[in-house]
Amino acid sequence: MAVCEIWDVKGRLDHPIDYAENPEKTANPKYTDADLQAMGDVMKYATNGDKTERQFFVTGVNCDPATARDEMMIAKAQWNDQSEIVCYHGFQSFKAGEVTPEQAHEVGVKLAEKMWGGRFQVIVATHLNTECLHNHFVVNSVSYVDGKHYHDNKKNLRLLRQRSDELCREYSLSVIEHPSGRKKPYVLYQAEKNGLPTRDSVARQAVDEAISKSFTLKDFDRQLAEMGYCINFDPNRKYWTIIGKGWQRPKRLYKLGDDYTNERITERIRENSYAVKFQSFSKEQPQVRVIKVKGTLKATKKIGGLRGLYLHYCYKLGILPKKKQQNYARLHYLLKDDLMKMDAITNEARLLCRCHIDTAEQLLSYKDSLESEMQELTEQRKGLYSQSRKSVGEEKEAVKARLSEITERMETLRKEVRLCDGVLARSDTLKEKLQTIRADEKEQKGKELMKHEHRRRSGRANRKDELGGI
Structure with a gap:
């Protein structure tokens, strides 16, 4: 089973890398440093020695892997290409344990030759650093043969997946028989990850x-x-x-x-058997350590308000107590809706417990203090920016260090403000859900009691006659 995808790479990068030592040889004035960095970065990622076993599984189609970036830039210069898309980055991922590195790379090279080999320069690299072996493709956006562009559209994506499936069948690998045709939502992907x-x-x-x-x-x-x-x-x-x-x-x-x-x-x-399964009546019980505590819990004050609400909801979700094995399948349907929000609910509960916030008034007061501190830090930062432009040497470095501290603190404050907003928006909903859950549990408990009572009475039917007949 191989999953294929491809996307364009444009000339913008958050973490630029050092590109070729002599860029003047292939420099094209139509392309900026960011464009070159983008292509260099995606190639460096695809051919990462830690992932490809010292680049043993790296192959160039219509180019040499060692000079692929320079060759691609020469092709762009030759055809006077001015597109903002510098290359395309694709992948082909295989089912875990289904292929060897050699097979995966061989399939990847054949797929690149079938798909782009006639007109485009391609780097094929097989990554071995995850459970699912996968190939990366770096495809030049312009053809070295005729100067025409590759188009990343639905038709070409279908063709890529079709040719990948053909190769998988040729190598006796599994194929997705019922493709959904839709990408998995990012939120769902991140939750599963x-x-x-x-x-x-x-x-x-x-x-x-x-x-x-x-x-x-x-x-x-x-x-x-x-x-x-x-x-x-x-x-x-x-x-x-x-x-x-x-x-x-x-x-x-x-x-x-x-x-x-x-x-x-x-x-x-x-496959389930009707046969009776025998097991021992009693299992060896683990030794329980008993700790005696002086005093009584009668006078202990229960946690209420927002803290109590969140702690109780975390208990219902199975977040508390820690290391508890929760059967999510048997949760109330209203709780199941919040399973993917467990991280947000947990962080909000931690905020309430850390700051001992029980009421909405306390929460708003805390939020106001955060916003006031943010405003003060913003004013300080403006002054430091001005001071940084005028200062030099050690003074400038000290100003930069202080700016870094302020920026880090403001990031923390923004997260806290977002958590406060989350509590204000979510608390009423959690309260309503818990009320509904309690009502449903009470109703279900009543039904079970009636069922047991019916069985008890049915079991005693005709008992008097039976005794009288003895």
Whole structure:
């Protein structure tokens, strides 16, 4: 399974690097230093020795890797190219453990030759520093043959992915059979990268748990319903769908991964056995250390207000206590909506606890103090900027150091102000959600009590007659 993407590189860079030692040989007055730096930076990243095993897996198509940047700039100068796009940077990523570095690089070089080899200069570099081996492509934006530009459009992207799939099949590698056609939202990508639970990961957790406890599709449906999900097995539909409480629309199960297709789910349920599983009645209990504390907790003051609200919500989300293994699949549907906001909620809770803020008035007062300090620092910084222009030597360095301290402090203050705004905007919503959750839990508890009472009474039916007959 290879995933392909490509994007343009323009002449702007936040962290410029030193480019070729003798830029006059290929200098083009139409291009600025930033353009050259952009191309040099993307090539340095793609051919990074730490990622490519001392550049063993680096190949040039229509150019020499050692002088590729200079050759590309010569082609631009030859055709008097004035475009702001200096090159294109693409990648081809393989499924973890599916290919060797040699195979990955060979596939990448063949893909570059098929896609751009007839007209463009390309650097192909295979990175080995992650679990998923992947190729990087640096493609000159202008053809060295006819001076025409490569166009990064939907048609060429489809062609790139099509040729990549053809090569994967040729090398007996897996291919994505159901491409979504959409890029994953950046927020979702970042959440998965940082290990935060998302709607998809929680749904997978729910499906996995339901499968582990099911012997039939009816069992599977019932288990998911207990976790707040509804599944559609409609035979008139090609794909099964799942929808959680609070979702706007259903999701096709196969989009959760290869283990969640109709056939695979059915197969996983069939693998469960009806056989009785025997286990020991009692497990060896770990030794518990008992600590005796003098005094009583009766007089202890409970934390209330905003602090209490956030701490209780963090407990419901599973953030507290620490190291607690939370089953996100069985969370209330209102809590599931905030799983991707766990970092923001945690930081807001820390602010409230650190500053002992319990009321909105205390929060507004704290925010005003932050803004006043920011205003004072802004005025100081203006004066220091003026002083810096007039001073020299050690005095100038001291002014710069002070400016750096002020800038760092202002960045911290801005973050605190944003957290205060977040608490003001979120606190009422959290309160309403907790009230709804308590009401639902109370209703559910009442239903369970009625069910147990019904079973108890059913078990005692006809007992008097039975005793009388003995």
